[in-house]
Amino acid sequence: MFKNKKVLVTGGCSFIGSHLVESLVLDGAHVEVVDDLSSGCLDNISSVINKIEFIKGDLRDGSIAAKCTKQKDIVFHLANIHGGRGFIETHPGEISQNFLIDGNVFYHSHLNGVERICYTSSACAYPTTLQSADIARQERYLSEEMADPFREGAALADGEYGWAKFMGEMALKAYNKQFMQKGVSCRLFTVYGPRENESHAIIAFIAKALTQQDPYEIWGSGSQDRNFTYVSDIVQGLKLATTKITDCRSVNIGTNEITKIIDAVRVVCDLVNHSPDKFNCDMTKPEGVHARAASTKNQNLWLNWEPEVSFQEGILKTVNWYRNHRTIEEMKNIVSNKLFDR
Numbered sequence: 590m591f592k593n594k595k596v597l598v599t600g601g602c603s604f605i606g607s608h609l610v611e612s613l614v615l616d617g618a619h620v621e622v623v624d625d626l627s628s629g630c631l632d633n634i635s636s637v638i639n640k641i642e643f644i645k646g647d648l649r650d651g652s653i654a655a656k657c658t659k660q661k662d663i664v665f666h667l668a669n670i671h672g673g674r675g676f677i678e679t680h681p682g683e684i685s686q687n688f689l690i691d692g693n694v695f696y697h698s699h700l701n702g703v704e705r706i707c708y709t710s711s712a713c714a715y716p717t718t719l720q721s722a723d724i725a726r727q728e729r730y731l732s733e734e735m736a737d738p739f740r741e742g743a744a745l746a747d748g749e750y751g752w753a754k755f756m757g758e759m760a761l762k763a764y765n766k767q768f769m770q771k772g773v774s775c776r777l778f779t780v781y782g783p784r785e786n787e788s789h790a791i792i793a794f795i796a797k798a799l800t801q802q803d804p805y806e807i808w809g810s811g812s813q814d815r816n817f818t819y820v821s822d823i824v825q826g827l828k829l830a831t832t833k834i835t836d837c838r839s840v841n842i843g844t845n846e847i848t849k850i851i852d853a854v855r856v857v858c859d860l861v862n863h864s865p866d867k868f869n870c871d872m873t874k875p876e877g878v879h880a881r882a883a884s885t886k887n888q889n890l891w892l893n894w895e896p897e898v899s900f901q902e903g904i905l906k907t908v909n910w911y912r913n914h915r916t917i918e919e920m921k922n923i924v925s926n927k928l929f930d931r
């Protein structure tokens with residue numbers, strides 16, 4: 590599917606984007622990356638920098654989107670103003686600029702005749718009511734049809750970030766309805782792995798454990814759960830979805846392994862030999878929805894695929910990477926000052 594194709598990766602210097610770029614280069618694609626380096630960095634793509642084209646540009650500017658979507662077969666659209674829970678809850682105005690980025694990328698991809706668009710949406714597109722602690726209202730496994738802008742009761746996305754993703758999906762689908770644009774929206778579920786930063790839960794847990802934080806601070810009750818999905822599985826899911834889905838529908842990309850936050854913290858602490866005397870659950874900090882996990886039914890059916898990396902295995906790889914990535918002093922500084930950054 591990707592060999593000799595001209596592929597644009599927007600936001601290709603990001604955590605997920607950089608892994609995708611490396612994988613596409615291995616597949617033999619001609620890859621161009623556009624990124625404004627606001628949270629991504631060139632270091633992330635250093636292993637392939639001589640094999641790709643890189644454009645530094647801001648996709649809020651339509652002329653940048655027009656330029657980089659020219660003569661492309663496939664666009665993977667990842668560029669986004671985004672961060673962990675602390676960032677998205679405190680930067681709603683910046684997050685809302687994602688409407689602009691998505692609008693520009695879809696419009697110019699369409700004008701330039703891009704064959705397929707893969708849009709990285711999010712589990713945040715799902716109604717928050719379905720993810721509450723109240724078992725009577727909660728859906729344990731979120732299935733694609735449960736978030737639908739045209740069905741009453743199926744639209745209550747998770748904050749400005751979730752609404753922008755949800756509307757991005759709707760816009761892409763509209764290009765399909767009217768112009769027969771091919772593509773897919775992938776709803777990614779809580780991704781983690783090497784190159785993620787501390788504004789996201791798993792890397793923050795590792796930084797706190799390696800710096801021997803005690804009492805160990807957990808945002809919220811610790812009883813919230815997620816299905817943490819390792820980045821290599823996400824890359825595989827994005828590529829398969831782009832190959833197999835063309836009608837711009839949405840598909841979940843995530844594992845069905847559910848882990849409570851407190852259990853994830855314990856796994857991390859065990860791995861780095863940190864035994865805090867106390868866990869302090871800080872209810873003043875943002876904790877996100879209570880229960881979030883993907884239904885993998887359609888992922889299996891449509892992609893004939895499921896993620897391969899277990900939580901235990903993925904965490905080990907991530908801890909090993911992170912230990913070599915920062916000094917303890919840097920970790921301490923980030924843990925005390927920068928968890929709301931991106």
Ligand SMILES: NC(=O)c1ccc[n+]([C@@H]2O[C@H](COP(=O)([O-])OP(=O)(O)OC[C@H]3O[C@@H](n4cnc5c(N)ncnc54)[C@H](O)[C@@H]3O)[C@@H](O)[C@H]2O)c1
Pocket residue numbers: 599600601602603604605606623624625626627628629630646647648649666667668669670671672690709710711712776777778779780781931
């Ligand atoms: N990490 C997760 O758990 C997760 C979950 C669901 C969806 N996603 C989506 O996956 C994509 C990649 O996320 P990520 O976690 O790897 O890191 P990220 O969100 O930081 O990546 C976004 C990238 O876009 C670039 N960017 C931001 N604004 C830009 C602009 N105006 N013009 C050009 N480039 C710009 C950033 O520099 C960065 O490289 C994003 O769209 C994100 O919303 C991530």
